[in-house]
Amino acid sequence: MSDPTNYKWAHRRIKRLWSEDKTEIRSHAQLRMSQREIDIFDIQNVVHYGRIVEHSKPMQLWRYGILGKAIDGARMKVVVEINGSLVIVTVI
Numbered sequence: 001m002s003d004p005t006n007y008k009w010a011h012r013r014i015k016r017l018w019s020e021d022k023t024e025i026r027s028h029a030q031l032r033m034s035q036r037e038i039d040i041f042d043i044q045n046v047v048h049y050g051r052i053v054e055h056s057k058p059m060q061l062w063r064y065g066i067l068g069k070a071i072d073g074a075r076m077k078v079v080v081e082i083n084g085s086l087v088i089v090t091v092i
Contacts, residue, residue, distance in 0.1 A: 004062045007052040010082070014064065017086035018047050025088040038091050042070035046078045047086075053077075063089060 004010070017023065025033075033039065050068020057063065061081040070076050081087040 004055050004057070007055075007064075010055075010062075010064055011052050011066075013082060014066070014080060014086055015048060017082065018044065022085040023088065024085055026090075029088045029090050032091050036076075036091065038070065038076065042072075042076060043078050043088060043091060045069060045071055046076060047080075050078070061087075 033043075046066050046068035050066040052064050053067045054065040055062055061083055063079060063081050066078045066080065068076065068078070077092040079089040079092070081089055
């Protein structure tokens, strides 16, 4: 990706990878999902209808924070990386 601040492009790619079922949920995210009673449908809702509010590059990959709502309307954030697939890093 040449411009990580192009959130519109990044969000389209994130949604495409999700719809193509090219998604990996890291163990940390799975733990947080369990602790916070968040399920895959909540993540899907945020990925599809939320908006990217931040980006960073803590390691080798760009990371995006997507702010949105769970199925029950509660605010939540999904943190993802793009590595040929969509990697769910954590849920907040």
